[in-house]
Amino acid sequence: MKSKTEFGSKIGLIAATVGSAVGLGNIWRFPAEAQAGGGSAFLLLYTLCVLVLGIPVMLAEFSLGRASKSDAIGAFGKIVPGTRWKIVGTGAVLASYLIMSYYMVVAAWTFEYLFESVTGGLYVGAEGAGASELRELFDARMDSYIGSDLRPLIFTWLFILINIGVLLGGVRKGIERLSNILMPLLFVILAVMCVVSLSLPNASEGVSFFLKPDFTKITPGVVVSALGQAFFSLSLGMGILITYSSYYPKTTNLPRTSVIVALMSLLVAVMVGLIIFPAVKSFGLDNDPLRGATLVFVTLPEIFARMPMPQLWSSLFFVLLFSAALTSTVSSAEVVIAMLEDRRGMSRRRATLTVLLPLMAISSVCSLSFGSLSDFTIFGRTIFDLLDNFSTDFLLPFVSMGVCIFVGWIAPRNLLGNELSNHGRLRSPFSKPALFVIRYIAPVLIVLIFTYKYL
Numbered sequence: 165m166k167s168k169t170e171f172g173s174k175i176g177l178i179a180a181t182v183g184s185a186v187g188l189g190n191i192w193r194f195p196a197e198a199q200a201g202g203g204s205a206f207l208l209l210y211t212l213c214v215l216v217l218g219i220p221v222m223l224a225e226f227s228l229g230r231a232s233k234s235d236a237i238g239a240f241g242k243i244v245p246g247t248r249w250k251i252v253g254t255g256a257v258l259a260s261y262l263i264m265s266y267y268m269v270v271a272a273w274t275f276e277y278l279f280e281s282v283t284g285g286l287y288v289g290a291e292g293a294g295a296s297e298l299r300e301l302f303d304a305r306m307d308s309y310i311g312s313d314l315r316p317l318i319f320t321w322l323f324i325l326i327n328i329g330v331l332l333g334g335v336r337k338g339i340e341r342l343s344n345i346l347m348p349l350l351f352v353i354l355a356v357m358c359v360v361s362l363s364l365p366n367a368s369e370g371v372s373f374f375l376k377p378d379f380t381k382i383t384p385g386v387v388v389s390a391l392g393q394a395f396f397s398l399s400l401g402m403g404i405l406i407t408y409s410s411y412y413p414k415t416t417n418l419p420r421t422s423v424i425v426a427l428m429s430l431l432v433a434v435m436v437g438l439i440i441f442p443a444v445k446s447f448g449l450d451n452d453p454l455r456g457a458t459l460v461f462v463t464l465p466e467i468f469a470r471m472p473m474p475q476l477w478s479s480l481f482f483v484l485l486f487s488a489a490l491t492s493t494v495s496s497a498e499v500v501i502a503m504l505e506d507r508r509g510m511s512r513r514r515a516t517l518t519v520l521l522p523l524m525a526i527s528s529v530c531s532l533s534f535g536s537l538s539d540f541t542i543f544g545r546t547i548f549d550l551l552d553n554f555s556t557d558f559l560l561p562f563v564s565m566g567v568c569i570f571v572g573w574i575a576p577r578n579l580l581g582n583e584l585s586n587h588g589r590l591r592s593p594f595s596k597p598a599l600f601v602i603r604y605i606a607p608v609l610i611v612l613i614f615t616y617k618y619l
């Protein structure tokens with residue numbers, strides 16, 4: 165039998181996993197959710213969800229992947245032969261594919277904005293413009309960059325081609341190498357931008373909105389979105405962590421890895437908050453809704469335009485987003501590629517093309533739902549929104565709950581303990597509390613939240 169691929173180094177394995185976790189979820193979605201949830205109140209709940217629920221569920225996925233050394237569907241059958249719980253793995257692969265198909269589109273916008281920042285096209289006409297003119301200018305730019313038909317399609321196709329290029333290189337030479345370069349770059353850019361933003365006039369008002377706890381803002385709705393955000397931003401429920409951990413050597417310390425990944429993902433969200441809230445406050449744009457595409461594609465360019473050297477800051481910021489998006493899309497594609505390699509015996513090349521070429525068409529349809537297909541709706545939603553809602557609101561909780569029930573109740577009792585302690589070689593004070601959360605707390609909370617949201 166061919167020996168199973170493994171990551172080449174400890175740093176590489178962490179870079180790849182952090183790369184998957186840190187994505188548009190942290191940089192694009194987080195500030196919007198935080199603003200809607202009262203800033204600090206949301207941050208507090210999000211942190212709690214990541215630490216108390218996210219880490220144990222992450223450990224459940226890691227144990228499945230590393231114990232089975234299989235793809236996200238095969239993992240279930242390897243651990244309990246003949247089990248019907250494979251359906252959870254199928255849900256995970258489906259979630260990965262659907263999320264990837266619309267995520268490519270937003271990733272492509274970041275690519276387009278990066279291109280326009282570097283060439284300067286984004287800022288043509290911005291010099292000397294007043295506040296309201298700037299708003300109009302960037303609104304119009306967004307319409308023509310995102311709302312037109314052909315331009316975003318071309319960038320979507322290019323972005324998919326870049327993914328193909330990385331993934332053909334395989335786990336070590338493709339994914340790991342890419343993450344080893346982009347992750348350090350991402351942290352450097354974040355640090356530089358934090359310093360710049362925190363030194364703007366009145367920055368401290370933005371900081372206190374974000375960091376000073378205000379418990380009155382906590383409502384059931386905020387709890388629901390904090391949990392959803394925590395799961396999404398840790399890449400839970402998509403089979404990604406099962407697939408990546410199947411490439412971890414038997415010596416990897418899983419509890420330590422999970423804590424590092426969770427803390428890095430949190431750190432990125434906090435740093436993004438420390439960039440966005442002070443800047444938005446400082447330029448008096450804090451009454452803008454930061455929802456949807458507006459924050460990143462309109463509000464931030466407005467801010468950059470009012471700073472010295474707009475092109476520089478804008479290019480740096482979009483390199484950041486582009487890198488975060490790319491290391492996430494390759495991880496979701498890897499879930500499906502690994503599944504085709506393991507279960508269908510496909511070669512790397514064939515599996516990569518089988519997964520990504522159809523996306524050229526599927527993602528195009530998602531992209532067009534901001535252009536000529538914007539009036540085409542099913543259940544009152546565009547195709548883009550439909551895919552987003554179905555996968556993040558329905559599939560992800562379903563898969564995460566399934567993983568918890570499987571690892572907590574169906575799999576051999578010692579699966580988690582063995583994996584967390586590397587079969588007794590490590591001390592693992594985490595095993596008992598993690599098992600408790602996986603068995604009781606996580607499934608119950610997911611059901612409660614699901615019912616609250618839909619009933």
Ligand code: PHE
Binds near residue numbers: 184189190264
């Ligand atoms: N954690 C990722 C994010 O925050 C989620 C994701 C992973 C989305 C892979 C798409 C593909 O963006």
